[in-house]
Amino acid sequence: MSIGFGGADLPVEPDEIVELEEFVLQVGSDPYSLLEDYADRVAARYEVKDLPRPFANWCSWYPYRLGVTEQRVLETARIAEERSLDKLGLRFVQVDLGWEKHNIPSYFEENERFPHGLKWLSQRLEALGFELGAWKGFTCISENHPVARKHTDWLVRDANGKPSSEGRWFWEPHDEIFHLDITHPDAQQWIRENVASLAERGVRYLKWDFGGNLTAPGIRHNPKIACCDALEGMQLAGQIVQDAMNSQGKEGLVLDCTTCETAHIGRFKMFYTNYDTGNTGLGFHHLRNVYTALGTHLFKNQRWALLQPSCLVVGLPGTLEEARMRATATFLAAGHVDISDDLTNLPEDRWQVLLSVLPPIQKSAEVVDLFHPVRISTGGYQALTQGMDVESQQTSEPQGATVWHAPIQADWDEWHLVGLFNFFEPKREASGAEVPMRFEVDFKHLGLNPDETYWGHEFWSGQFLGDVPLPRKPKDAYRHPGNLTALVNDSGPGVLDVAFHGPAIKLLVIRKPRPHPWPVATTFHQSGGLELANVRWNAAAKTLSGELHRPSGQSGSIIIAGIKPSYKAAAAVEGVSVPIRYGANASLCVPVITRDWVTEWCVKF
Incomplete structure (x- = not known):
């Protein structure tokens, strides 16, 4: 290891002391914490x-x-x-x-x-x-500016005593640019x-x-x-x-x-x-x-x-x-x-x-694969059509900032955001089929307990994913391309396994499940729920209620999970009954058009 400082063309007189910059060496097991x-x-x-x-x-x-x-x-x-x-x-x-x-x-x-x-x-x-x-x-002085014409002594000079040039300005009028001293x-x-x-x-x-x-x-x-x-x-x-x-x-x-x-x-x-x-x-x-x-x-x-x-x-x-x-x-x-x-x-x-x-x-989120390995591989369409299990291969080199993680905390819950950035054009296998990209991330790198199961939701599609991770199927279990519609693969405990075609982005909201209905996200804000407040479950009345904080005139939905087959739901926004619809994996979507900055909503089961 060597540490050096540029001289900056600084003249140093005999016996003169010049203080150099400070530096620090740190050692630890967690590179991001360092x-x-x-x-x-x-x-x-x-x-x-x-x-x-x-x-x-x-x-x-x-x-x-x-x-x-x-x-x-x-x-x-x-x-x-x-x-x-x-x-x-x-x-x-x-x-x-x-x-x-x-x-x-x-x-x-x-x-x-x-x-x-x-x-x-x-x-x-x-x-x-x-x-x-x-x-x-303003430090880019045009050749036609008064500073360049009348005050050349204000400009950095080259070895010949002429104004030092940066070259021509990229945009019109493409003047030659000098450096201010x-x-x-x-x-x-x-x-x-x-x-x-x-x-x-x-x-x-x-x-x-x-x-x-x-x-x-x-x-x-x-x-x-x-x-x-x-x-x-x-x-x-x-x-x-x-x-x-x-x-x-x-x-x-x-x-x-x-x-x-x-x-x-x-x-x-x-x-x-x-x-x-x-x-x-x-x-x-x-x-x-x-x-x-x-x-x-x-x-x-x-x-x-x-x-x-x-x-x-x-x-x-x-x-x-x-x-x-x-x-x-x-x-x-x-x-x-x-x-x-x-x-x-x-x-x-x-x-x-x-x-x-x-x-x-x-x-800010942390980029997981800045330091921690993420298994990124292509899926196999032909293998899936034949009912085969396709194992992923960990990439030998980082693929860019592909997995981002941010813990989120509100007054009514806490959860995790995971951004999956598929920057890559789809690859073709021998059959000619374009295949999806598969991302496998260990729970421990996402602040998640590897022994627990969570609720998952994908923001941009509005798809509630159900339980994450999915239990691992037996090796000889039947598999087919339709399995990919679930977005989340059967990884077994402690692993987030997601496959999708790119280039594309997936933003997952992951939170602990509740034994009763509970919001998992909205379509309004990427945070997964910071726009919600005063969320309450009344067990006696079997009602879920809260506030949505957004400007008036916006339309979207609140997505609720934990819906049991026996539940019959009725929703109201600002006291007015609204139609509800059932979404993926037994979720419930409550449509909202905001009336004011605070819009009250309630669902009775």
Whole structure:
């Protein structure tokens, strides 16, 4: 083992002492606990405090990019308010790249698509119950910006004394981009004044992007401030930005997209944490990379900062299954939900997906196969048609973040969420048939007692699974492809064995069974029941009752298990009788259309 520190091109004088960074070595048997302990140590060292709880905002980038206008922003806010997103945790409406003069990131002046200015826009948003957010990449100095034309001494220089170039800006107008020299006092003041001007115009949330170029190699005004592949200059810039955002007497939130998060621990309260999700339709291999990267960072969430897993995009042209996968990963991350769809034309099936994410849960899931083995294999269609038992083979290498686990606790029950991410295109066997992917996870890695049986429910399909796990059939028992309709295989005790075709997502709700009727989930929220409250079973009256907390006008169902054949059920919502239907594995579905934030329901047996 070796530990080293980059020199950062820092000149060191004779007899000068330079303090290097601290490091820690930890040893233990639980690797995820070691990560969490490390995160806690760092948080204590840098006095991280008062982090925001998970919330949501809307971002203009993926629906509009450089076509964003103040009218589109206001129409989005109007729809968000109409759909009660403010009641579900949406706080900010954020304009991304495209509001600045000439669409150039180093300008702080508005362009012609924002004729009334950001201050006017912030006031209109406030009237709708939202605050204004803005994207900035101000350390990327355009060749045509006044800083590059009049203040070349504010720029990092190459060995020939010329401004150090980042290359051409990816988007229009494709200007050459230079690096701002954060060690120059005048450059610092330029940042201070311009970021403060955003706060003056009502910007309460700043998405700071592309700031990592402050660490680019080159010659700087003050070589004693470590910048080249180092974080001292970045820390200086971060303090200037945060102070400027706070300049109006109210703390401003900064989302750090600089790729240098460790420079801002204890200062910025939000970190961008993985690859860009992009618009839908980019494919499941892309999502595998994105969400595997996310899974490796979740131990930091709400320890170092509130993490943002890039934008949540669920609209077209991608499939409904892709939308569900994106929504599930965002939900289980329990971080900042950055909605980035065109809400003016979002299909209703995608609205259902989006609303299922809100409000966010408060604690991140753990990715089980980050450290623990998960047996992933393909099923055998031909073997099943011949009545054969197909044994799975454990993969030799991790397949990505495929199994996520989150314990959930409410005032009326506690349970577990298990997300199964099948990122893979189906494989074909010799017969030509496409075969499902099979996931086998030991209960001990899901916080479940291997000697107990639980109730299982799959959120996206609304299928109550009955008892989990299923008893193991004898080796010579008859088997056939129709067995896969149960989703859960006969694994025997202590193993969750699930098979389904992909690419697809399954979100399981697993809870201890009750000797009487009891909710297992709803169709409203991925949590499996955090939207329910005051759930009570009255044994004498044989009634199950509770409250559903969702905005008015939403429709869905409450799924109830533990239904005995002798039961005859009648349901009422807000005192009005509603028809019921029986679902999979002797479950009961109670339809609900919410009347207000609190909707009372009752089922009599």
